[in-house]
Amino acid sequence: GTTLYYQPGLLYGGSLEHDCSPTRGIGYYLESLLCLAPFMKHPLKIVLRGVTNDQVDPSVDVLKATALPLLKKFGIDGKSLEIKINRRGMPPKGGGEIVFACPVRRVLQPIQFTDPGKIKRIRGTAYSVRVSPQMANRIVESARSILNKFLPDIYIYTDHMKGVSSGKSPGFGLCLVAETINGSVLSAELASNPQGQGAAVLPEELGQNCAKLLLEEVYRGGCVDSTNQSLALLLMTLGQQDVSKVLLGPLSPYTIEFLRHLRSFFQIMFKIETKAPEEECMGGEKVLMTCVGTGFSNLSKTVR
DSSP: OOOOOOOOOOOOEEEEEEEOOOOOHHHHHHHHHHGGGOOEEEEEEEEEEEEESSSSOOOOHHHHHHHHHHHHTOEEEETTTTTEEEEEBBBOHHHHHHHHOOEESOOOOOEOOOOOOOOOEEEEEEEEEEETTTTHHHHHHHHHHHHHHTSSSSEEEEEEEEGGGGSSSSSSEEEEEETTTTTTTEEEEEEEOOOOSOOOHHHHHHHHHHHHHHHHHHOOSSOOTTTTTHEEEEEEEHHHEEEEEEEESSSSSSHHHHHHHHHHHHHHOOEEEOOOOOSOOOOOEEEEEEOOOOOOOOOOOOOO
């Protein structure tokens, strides 16, 4: 029954710092910043502190690997577009720190992104903080044991943070990314249970499960993975008054709800066509989403 009085103003941007709540990951905050950052008055550079990797929200690694290439497709690129992890923080206490910088754009380009192409390589990061560095190596080995049957070009970095840069709680996890020849990026990730919650997870088990999750994501397919479906649809909506098309895997429940929000905010409806998988492209059913952008442009005028 709380009443909230909200008066929207212009997005100002500039250099900011924010301490995120340790109950949610930094990814929870980053997701909304990715939607807003291109439309600020000044280029955004923000330092976020808190939990970088948890089991609830998309981790910073995944957003760095998947959301940034997606923004570039819409014409948001440049040297100043980056996500940098200074310190990792695991739940429950966090202690991580990241820097997110994004340039501003007046208008977005429409996209035609309908052919994901074949998978050419898999990259990943196995991270361990405040536990033995051997954990990360064990994760890599078990993940490779499954993925090597799929394709040979696999490289998983081990990232062992020590001292101050390792946050306040122990933990480990894995983030995997599959890249296709047409520049589409699919991701999967898993993190260990927070200290003092749930049973201990074996690094071997975590590596194998994460590899299976990635293969599941590849099976679902599409040009954008399920974490970034809503970001792609929002940027299409805000594009020029031109047709944008994107091929997605099965829509996640979050995306379906997001489409309803787009309809009530922007009065925009997507044309949704289901595509049966073709002969050489095995996998689940795909959805072709088409819309005409609302012609939104950045309104950053001087604030009096």
